Amino acid sequence: MRPRNREGRTSEVRMNRISFTSDQLPAHLGDAARFAHWHEQFEALTCCVDYSRFEDCAFRARFQFAQFSDLRVALFDGTLKRFSRSASAIARGPDDDFCLLLNRGTAPLQLSQFGREATAGAGGAFVGTNGAAAEMMVAAPGEWATVTIARDRLLQLVPRADDLMARPLDPGQPALRHLKRYLESVLDPDEIGTDPDLDRHIGTTVLDIVALALGAGRDAAEIATLRGLRAARLHEILAEIRASFTNPAFSPRCLAQKIGLSPRYIQALLHETGTSFTERVLELRLQKARTALMSRHHGRLKVSEIAYACGFNDISYFNQAFRRRFGASPSQFRGSA
Known part of the structure; x- marks a missing residue:
């Protein structure tokens, strides 16, 4: 055809x-x-x-x-x-x-x-x-x-x-x-x-x-x-x-059960891309948080609420990871944006 x-x-x-x-x-x-x-x-x-x-x-x-x-x-x-x-x-x-x-x-x-x-x-x-x-x-x-x-x-x-x-x-x-x-x-x-x-x-x-x-x-x-x-x-x-990725409980084991592959095989395939499961999920969560902090539609949300919505369940870790990635804390980033 x-x-x-x-x-x-x-x-x-x-x-x-x-x-x-x-x-x-x-x-x-x-x-x-x-x-x-x-x-x-x-x-x-x-x-x-x-x-x-x-x-x-x-x-x-x-x-x-x-x-x-x-x-x-x-x-x-x-x-x-x-x-x-x-x-x-x-x-x-x-x-x-x-x-x-x-x-x-x-x-x-x-x-x-x-x-x-x-x-x-x-x-x-x-x-x-x-x-x-x-x-x-x-x-x-x-x-x-x-x-x-x-x-x-x-x-x-x-x-x-x-x-x-x-x-x-x-x-x-x-x-x-x-x-x-x-x-x-x-x-x-x-x-x-x-x-x-x-x-x-x-x-x-x-x-x-x-x-x-x-x-x-x-x-x-x-x-x-x-x-x-x-x-x-x-x-x-x-x-x-x-x-x-926004599910805080999301893990290689959860992913493996969802698509019918072993966690080890999943990790091996991701290793070939140069980015691990943990690194990939963290980057997606940080980018989503960054976008939310820049958005006027999320202006009334607390930083902690945005973090939870993006898959983080530890606010201290979120703040540290965000600062390492973007050079400013979430609150500082929101203020400058």
Whole structure:
């Protein structure tokens, strides 16, 4: 699937990314008209894919797309029921790329291709191709992701990828779990950037994790483990630190339990970045406190209240750490600001 932007379409485009949601449709449209309008514009963006909706609930849909080098990622959710790619559609937009479909929701997904049927429950996945007629059904409104990869690129890592067509993958694989989280993070609107080097790195990481999930050959698997999976795990660790650093009880053990890794492995990955868990959390707390002390919105809060809100539970330690970092006590800094 190769989204195309057209002037006047209700999609938000940032370089090689597209965000397209039914919330952007005119508010006065009825449900049937909203679906028809979406269908027309989505077809213009994606080309050569047809679909239908659940008729017994209000129409809603969200589509996010990004291209990283020659690898493409899309996230879907909403009340869409069936996607199909017919022989005539393939003739209009031919390509034989592999496509991994990953179930991000709870409703089962089913793929029919090559006379086979594969079902993926929550966290499950299967592989198909854009080069053959296919139909995908979802049992109820849900969420899923697709990763589209050029045939020759994937075959270099997984020579027998064709044997996996329309066959369910084990949802218990760590690689699939990390892939789900990594895709959601790289398509987060707050993470959108325009750095070609970063996009190439993301594309390589996604490809490596997909290859591991599909059973890459020994040499390729070793490379992917050191490169792709470790990068994805580090990305997940850093995201969780950013989300939880204001919790005074937050620790490597808490983090390890949250994401299913050992504290020792987490510390080792963070060591490779040159900054330990403790140093990283302290810096985030200090920067948040600094921002609060500079803000007029927090002018009525005591310094101690700001410290507690940023994750510190020892005011004396907070004052010492703040002075070391910024060259002034919190009270002095607030006065000068």
